[in-house]
Each structure stands twice: as structure tokens, then as C-alpha cells.
Amino acid sequence: MILNLDPKFAPFQNQEEIKFQSFTFSGGEPHIKIAPDFDANRKVTITHRLNSFNDLGLLCVTVDALRRMDVKIIDLFIPYFPAARQDRVMIPGEPLSVKVYADIINAMQLNKVFVFDAHSEVTPALLNNSTVIPNYTFIKAVLENIGNDVKLISPDGGALKKIYKVSEFLGGVEVVECSKSRDVKTGKLSGFKVYEDDLQGMDCLIVDDICDGGGTFVGLAEELKKKNAGKLYLSVSHGIFNKGFEVLNCFDGIFTTNSFKDFEGDSVQVIGLDQLV
Numbered sequence: 001m002i003l004n005l006d007p008k009f010a011p012f013q014n015q016e017e018i019k020f021q022s023f024t025f026s027g028g029e030p031h032i033k034i035a036p037d038f039d040a041n042r043k044v045t046i047t048h049r050l051n052s053f054n055d056l057g058l059l060c061v062t063v064d065a066l067r068r069m070d071v072k073i074i075d076l077f078i079p080y081f082p083a084a085r086q087d088r089v090m091i092p093g094e095p096l097s098v099k100v101y102a103d104i105i106n107a108m109q110l111n112k113v114f115v116f117d118a119h120s121e122v123t124p125a126l127l128n129n130s131t132v133i134p135n136y137t138f139i140k141a142v143l144e145n146i147g148n149d150v151k152l153i154s155p156d157g158g159a160l161k162k163i164y165k166v167s168e169f170l171g172g173v174e175v176v177e178c179s180k181s182r183d184v185k186t187g188k189l190s191g192f193k194v195y196e197d198d199l200q201g202m203d204c205l206i207v208d209d210i211c212d213g214g215g216t217f218v219g220l221a222e223e224l225k226k227k228n229a230g231k232l233y234l235s236v237s238h239g240i241f242n243k244g245f246e247v248l249n250c251f252d253g254i255f256t257t258n259s260f261k262d263f264e265g266d267s268v269q270v271i272g273l274d275q276l277v
């Protein structure tokens with residue numbers, strides 16, 4: 001059975017849904033009332049786009065309510081893992097935020113926790129009983145839109161291992177390795193390298209987990225164009241796009257999923273997770 005905490009997000013279409021009402025108390029506390037007309041002996045999968053501490057609060061009270069209804073087996077599907085990029089302490093005084101979220105979820109003693117395309121190996125390492133759903137079928141769906149005659153672009157060393165697995169899944173689509181550097185003091189992006197001399201007009205698809213402000217991809221696109229890239233496409237599993245799509249107008253197509261939020265308009269092509277999981 002499925003309990004979709006976000007009414008706009010229902011990735012598992014074929015399962016029977018548990019009904020509930022959720023609201024926020026005047027003091028700001030999330031609350032839920034779950035309709036008791038379901039078989040508590042069955043496994044319940046909660047789905048949630050867990051993007052903030054408020055979402056986490058609703059999840060915590062939901063798990064508590066289910067436990068009090070005697071539900072023994074609870075799975076969780078949170079496609080975007082919050083703070084997954086805060087997976088190391090860069091400067092003393094900063095938190096290891098990904099562990100804060102993981103510890104809270106671990107305390108719920110869930111049967112399985114599913115995450116879509118985790119930022120790094122730190123998330124599943126910290127999260128008990130976790131399964132990372134890879135981005136393979138997402139990228140396959142992107143290629144169904146733009147064609148197979150592209151090179152896959154890995155923006156940095158951290159993404160390399162994943163992109164070679166994507167390439168293998170797709171039957172050996174060629175990978176171009178790139179790297180990015182940051183200013184040690186400010187943490188700001190300072191440069192990109194593309195480890196191929198001439199892209200000879202080939203179309204390029206950048207594959208990454210998250211687009212936030214987009215600086216990574218705009219900078220990389222400039223370097224790819226300097227190396228004679230043809231059309232440029234961007235695919236990110238989790239679209240935050242906090243600076244909008246104007247900044248990304250160097251791309252001939254942008255693809256993402258609905259793991260983080262929904263999108264309106266045609267600036268981005270969204271491949272829903274219901275088609276991928």
C-alpha cells in the first residue's frame with residue numbers, strides 16, 4: 001500500500017493508496033490524520049519529496065501514526081535526499097548536514113529507504129537499509145528524445161564512476177571526462193577542463209545529479225563550445241534551478257525529473273519518476 005505525502009507526487013501508480021488528511025497547526029507543527037480503513041498487516045510505502053525540515057517533520061509524525069496503528073513494515077521513497085551535497089565538513093564550524101538527516105531517518109527503523117540518484121556514496125553509507133535507484137532509465141529516456149548520437153559529458157571527477165555505469169547500461173555511449181576546480185578560500189567555481197581536444201561538432205549531453213544555480217553547467221558549456229561541441233543538452237536527476245532557465249539558455253534542451261518539484265512551461269522537459277521506477 002502506498003501513502004503519498006505530497007498530493008502532487010504519486011510515483012507508484014498501480015498501488016492502493018492510503019487516505020489521510022494533513023495540515024499544519026497554527027504554531028507551525030505538521031499534523032496528519034490517517035484513515036484507519038486499511039490492513040495494517042500489509043507493508044506501507046511512504047513517498048515524499050523531502051526537501052526541507054518541514055517535510056521531515058511531516059514524515060516523522062506520519063511514521064509515528066502508522067506505528068500506533070500497528071503497521072510493522074514501512075518503506076520510504078524519498079527521491080531527493082536533503083543536504084546530500086553537505087557530505088563533508090569543508091570548514092570547521094559547519095555541520096555534516098547529510099548525517100543529521102540520515103540519523104533522523106535511521107531512528108524511524110524503516111524496512112527500506114529508496115533514494116533516486118544519490119549525490120555521492122556518503123548518503124547510502126549513512127542511511128540504514130538504503131537502496132539507491134540509479135539514473136540509467138532516466139538517461140535512456142533522455143536519449144529517446146535527442147537520439148543516441150551524442151557524447152556523455154561527466155562534469156567532474158565525482159560523477160565519473162556513475163557516468164561510466166550509465167554508458168555501460170546504454171551499450172557503450174562514449175564518455176568525455178571533465179573536471180571543475182573551486183577557489184580553496186571561497187569555494188566558488190574557478191575553472192573547467194575538458195579532457196578531449198576536439199569534439200568535432202558532436203552533440204553533447206551533460207549528465208549530473210543536481211542543477212542548483214547552474215554555474216557548473218554554464219561554465220562547462222563554454223568549455224565544450226571552445227572544443228567544437230555541436231548541440232548541448234543538460235540532464236539532471238534533481239532540478240532545483242534556483243536561478244531559473246534564462247541562465248541556461250546556452251543549452252538546446254534541458255531534462256530533469258519531478259524528484260524535487262514540479263515545473264510549468266516548456267523551458268525544461270520533465271520525465272516523471274512514475275515512468276522510471
Ligand SMILES: O=P(O)(O)OC[C@H]1O[C@H](OP(=O)(O)OP(=O)(O)O)[C@H](O)[C@@H]1O
Nearest residue numbers: 085158208209210211212213214215216
Ligand atoms: O547548479 P550548480 O549550482 O552549479 O550546482 C550543481 C553542482 O553541484 C553539485 O556538485 P558539487 O559541486 O556540490 O559537488 P562536489 O560534491 O563535487 O563538491 C552537483 O553534483 C552539480 O555538479
